[in-house]
Amino acid sequence: xxxxxxxxxxxxxxxxxxxxxxxxxxxxxxxxxxxxxxxxxxxxxxxxxxxxxxxxxxxxxxxxxxxxxxxxxxxxxxxxxxxxxxxxxxxxxxxxxxxxxxxxxxxxxxxxxxxxxxxxxxxxxxxxxxxxxxxxxxxxxxxxxxxxxxxxxxxxxxxxxxxxxxxxxxxxxxxxxxxxxxxxxxxxxxxxxxxxxxxxxxxxxxxxxxxxxxxxxxxxxxxxxxxxxxxxxxxxxxxxxxxxxxxxxxxxxxxxxxxxxxxxxxxxxxxxxxxxxxxxxxxxxxxxxxxxxxxxxxxxxxxxxxxxxxxxxxxxxxxxxxxxxxxxxxxxxxxxxxxxx
Amino acid sequence: xxxxxxxxxxxxxxxxxxxxxxxxxxxxxxxxxxxxxxxxxxxxxxxxxxxxxxxxxxxxxxxxxxxxxxxxxxxxxxxxxxxxxxxxxxxxxxxxxxxxxxxxxxxxxxxxxxxxxxxxxxxxxxxxxxxxxxxxxxxxxxxxxxxxxxxxxxxxxxxxxxxxxxxxxxxxxxxxxxxxxxxxxxxxxxxxxxxxxxxxxxxxxxxxxxxxxxxxxxxxxxxxxxxxxxxxxxxxxxxxxxxxxxxxxxxxxxxxxxxxxxxxxxxxxxxxxxxxxxxxxxxxxxxxxxxxxxxx
Amino acid sequence: xxxxxxxxxxxxxxxxxxxxxxxxxxxxxxxxxxxxxxxxxxxxxxxxxxxxxxxxxxxxxxxxxxxxxxxxxxxxxxxxxxxxxxxxxxxxxxxxxxxxxxxxxxxxxxxxxxxxxxxxxxxxxxxxxxxxxxxxxxxxxxxxxxxxxxxxxxxxxxxxxxxxxxxxxxxxxxxxxxxxxxxxxxxxxxxxxxxxxxxxxxxxxxxxxxxxxxxxxxxxxxxxxxxxxxxxxxxxxxxxxxxxxxxxxxxxxxxxxxxxxxxxxxxxxxxxxxxxxxxxxxxxxxxxxxxxxxxxxxxxxxxxxxxxxxxxx
Numbered sequence: 001x002x003x004x005x006x007x008x009x010x011x012x013x014x015x016x017x018x019x020x021x022x023x024x025x026x027x028x029x030x031x032x033x034x035x036x037x038x039x040x041x042x043x044x045x046x047x048x049x050x051x052x053x054x055x056x057x058x059x060x061x062x063x064x065x066x067x068x069x070x071x072x073x074x075x076x077x078x079x080x081x082x083x084x085x086x087x088x089x090x091x092x093x094x095x096x097x098x099x100x101x102x103x104x105x106x107x108x109x110x111x112x113x114x115x116x117x118x119x120x121x122x123x124x125x126x127x128x129x130x131x132x133x134x135x136x137x138x139x140x141x142x143x144x145x146x147x148x149x150x151x152x153x154x155x156x157x158x159x160x161x162x163x164x165x166x167x168x169x170x171x172x173x174x175x176x177x178x179x180x181x182x183x184x185x186x187x188x189x190x191x192x193x194x195x196x197x198x199x200x201x202x203x204x205x206x207x208x209x210x211x212x213x214x215x216x217x218x219x220x221x222x223x224x225x226x227x228x229x230x231x232x233x234x235x236x237x238x239x240x241x242x243x244x245x246x247x248x249x250x251x252x253x254x255x256x257x258x259x260x261x262x263x264x265x266x267x268x269x270x271x272x273x274x275x276x277x278x279x280x281x282x283x284x285x286x287x288x289x290x291x292x293x294x295x296x297x298x299x300x301x302x303x304x305x306x307x308x309x310x311x312x313x314x315x316x317x318x319x320x321x322x323x324x325x326x327x328x329x330x331x332x333x334x335x336x337x338x339x340x341x
Numbered sequence: 342x343x344x345x346x347x348x349x350x351x352x353x354x355x356x357x358x359x360x361x362x363x364x365x366x367x368x369x370x371x372x373x374x375x376x377x378x379x380x381x382x383x384x385x386x387x388x389x390x391x392x393x394x395x396x397x398x399x400x401x402x403x404x405x406x407x408x409x410x411x412x413x414x415x416x417x418x419x420x421x422x423x424x425x426x427x428x429x430x431x432x433x434x435x436x437x438x439x440x441x442x443x444x445x446x447x448x449x450x451x452x453x454x455x456x457x458x459x460x461x462x463x464x465x466x467x468x469x470x471x472x473x474x475x476x477x478x479x480x481x482x483x484x485x486x487x488x489x490x491x492x493x494x495x496x497x498x499x500x501x502x503x504x505x506x507x508x509x510x511x512x513x514x515x516x517x518x519x520x521x522x523x524x525x526x527x528x529x530x531x532x533x534x535x536x537x538x539x540x541x542x543x544x545x546x547x548x549x550x551x552x553x554x555x556x557x558x559x560x561x562x563x564x565x566x567x568x569x570x571x572x573x574x575x576x577x578x579x580x581x582x583x584x585x586x587x588x589x590x591x592x593x594x595x596x597x598x599x600x601x602x603x604x605x606x607x608x609x610x611x612x613x614x615x616x617x618x619x620x621x622x623x624x625x626x627x628x629x630x631x632x633x634x635x636x637x
Numbered sequence: 638x639x640x641x642x643x644x645x646x647x648x649x650x651x652x653x654x655x656x657x658x659x660x661x662x663x664x665x666x667x668x669x670x671x672x673x674x675x676x677x678x679x680x681x682x683x684x685x686x687x688x689x690x691x692x693x694x695x696x697x698x699x700x701x702x703x704x705x706x707x708x709x710x711x712x713x714x715x716x717x718x719x720x721x722x723x724x725x726x727x728x729x730x731x732x733x734x735x736x737x738x739x740x741x742x743x744x745x746x747x748x749x750x751x752x753x754x755x756x757x758x759x760x761x762x763x764x765x766x767x768x769x770x771x772x773x774x775x776x777x778x779x780x781x782x783x784x785x786x787x788x789x790x791x792x793x794x795x796x797x798x799x800x801x802x803x804x805x806x807x808x809x810x811x812x813x814x815x816x817x818x819x820x821x822x823x824x825x826x827x828x829x830x831x832x833x834x835x836x837x838x839x840x841x842x843x844x845x846x847x848x849x850x851x852x853x854x855x856x857x858x859x860x861x862x863x864x865x866x867x868x869x870x871x872x873x874x875x876x877x878x879x880x881x882x883x884x885x886x887x888x889x890x891x892x893x894x895x896x897x898x899x900x901x902x903x904x905x906x907x908x909x910x911x912x913x914x915x916x917x918x919x920x921x922x923x924x925x926x927x928x929x930x931x932x933x934x935x936x937x938x939x940x941x942x943x944x945x946x947x948x949x950x
Contacts, residue, residue, distance in 0.1 A: 058855065060851070060854055060855070089857045089858075089859070090857060091857070092854065092855055092856065092857035093855065093856040093857030093858070094857060097855075098852075098855035100848060100851065100852065100855075102848055105847060105848040105849060106848045106849055106851070106852045107849055107852065108849045108852070108853070108867045108870075108871060109849070109871060109945070109946070109947060110870045110871050110873070110944060110945055110946065111866075111867070111870070119856070119858070120856045120857070120858075123856070123857060123858055123859070123862070124857060155946040155947070157946070157947050168852070171852070171856060172855075470651065470652070470655065471655060473652055473655075474652050474655035474656045474659060475659065476885070477652055477653075477656050477927045477930050477931050477934075478656060478659065478660070478923060478926075478927045478930075479885045479886075479888040479889050479892075479923075479926050479927070479930060480885060480886075480889060481886075481888070481889025481890075481892060481893070482888065482889060482892065482907065482922075482923050482926060483663075483923070485892070485907075485908075485911055486663060486664075486911065486919055486923060487663070489911040489912075489914070489919075490663070490664065562778065566780045569780060569782075570780065570782065570889075570893055573782055573893070573896075574893070574896065574908055574911075574912075575912065576911060576912070589782065589783075589786075596786065596789070596790075596794075597794055597801075600786075600790050600794075603786050607780075607783040607786065607787075610780060610783060611778060611779040611780065611783055614778040614779070614780070615774065615775060615778035615779070617778075618774055618777070618778045619774060622774065
């Protein structure tokens, strides 16, 4: 899937927070590519660094506390590591659109929806007020908001959560960006609305030919929408594979835990969903260990003392786990995996 | 949003009182807070021992009118030949007395009325109407009018400043109680049969304490200004009570020749109010950690 | 919007009635017989009686209030005991300097305080922020009459840039009038601005943590646009509330400042009336200021609706 010139290419991105004495590592050498037109899902529990990754790429982390290091952060031909704040600003909104988890609070309450959509185009494309309003109307139509002319003058509090998320999508897509980052776009919405929004994102990706990074903790959403998955745990990417490969051949202990905790996993008699014991560590584990060791059902003695290297399982599937054969073998016959393969 | 690299998570929440004391203790370690407390202690010392550190503030000496500073009169003399230093030192008494009394006297009825206004539906609405009307009268005007109408004296000044201060306290307490009443633990207490006084004293009153202490500190600061203002305008203050506002009023006529007559009391007044306000800010930060911590 | 305005206006009426009850009882319930006080130490009983009859002090209290209130409704606030002139006329004569001073102060305040507070919030915990907030604490700690004399000393006595005292009416030209109120308005504005800058900072700081500010950053908007178009407008309601509450302080400040700078406005009228125990004038002026305050609060309520669409309902 990875083509010669990906939309976004990240190599060894590390982020740490805090004062020099007590720095906390939030991201540890994260690498991934997003190919043109593909949907890459970043999956993991909350606090694993999914959002920090994207915020770091966009230059949205508070400068005074966050230290960012990377071998490469490349958007098309542009090196984002070297971009000035002003250049980053033109990237945001114009070349990278972003939507967030909570549509209820993500729109400024005191401005109309039309104003907030038009504003992006006026800032980046120098459109006149009138032209921007006309485009805003088209965008509302594009994100399938009924009666768009009337909604243009509505305030956010007059719209439902699903509607507001559609408005957020319209804002993100206003300048036809080459990359859309969707950070848990459906978490705060009703189940029926969730499906609609995901469908909308998938359709728009096709219509506009853009790439999408979908940040989520929901493997179900991943299975139906994404092309490829990168599983994150405690600031590291532990496994990366095309969706079908990941479900057919999960190779990291953490991926296995995520899949087992899905409804429909394990046996049908089961009344209680499987869970992964313990909690996500607040920040990355010591550099010489697999961060998941303590919670892992497949842990080997070496896991706590050596960091497993990234290994290529197939051309598009890589994983950092010492015991991936056992993981794959254990998961091969569960009903959920069968259902998806 | 992004994981803030702030304080570690509260390990199994220690008791609240403990946390409060800790916050206060850490506020105490700040140099600015310490400086303010030291200065306040200085003012208190002067207030108690003014008679020992300075001479007679009331002795008139027509031969020594408007004299520059000397060994006998460190800050010179005023238009009646009175010792400016002695008057300034004795003036501390009235400011501190008024500040402390107003804070205390506005807090007590303020808390009582505020709790009532929040707990009683009908009575509360009525009380708030009256409070709104009281707040529609500019506080300074009300204080000036009250002070002018009563017999001059310290009590009059305190009453005149306390009355316009009460509505503010009532509003604050009511707002706090209304928000406390929304808390699940109060619902739980009511559901388990806690009623009336027990509910108020065990669950409601303790929550009002921190904001009332903070507001009381600010009230003290503004009362000190108000008292100086009343004396400056010449209402409510008896002539034999040396005070900063009165000294400034006396100095007005000689302002162009001798601005220091005005500067001494003005500076003391400003410094006292400033440290009271800063201490109020510190208390507010320490007692309500959600508020942004700020250093000047 | 109109209905909202109408309901707010109607809600102000009972407040004003209550205020007039307070102001009336203030003078009639406090100990001491106003007639004896007014007549002076050497008055004969007959003179006291005459004053009592003239001020209708011999009627029952509720009748006195009724008469006073009905007159007040017709804008008749009685006559000054001292000069014999109608209180309404006295107020109208003195209103210009107070209005010019007040409006200049408000303008100065808003121009200083709101950008300062917003900027301090944007650069929170930096040197700029601490400096601004340090200024704010000092601003509302130093009493307005102390600031007034400092300004007088520096700008009028030492540098002779402004008149030491007095007021030039608008009839002598806009510039002359503004020149004469510059120092008093600055003194007042420093106090008022300190309060508003603090609240603006706190309100904007709250808003800057909101998700929709993150959205504006993701949209690639410029910092001034994020701060002023999105954050400040969203923070508008608490800021306007404090501007409204601050007016009460401002009115108190006007009274003192007019005294310091010898400006013949309503504040001076008030102080003079109080020193002369001119009860009708005291009552009238306090009622006037209270009505002004109620009106301002009404405007504040209407401003909420302009700023925040959620209030319009």
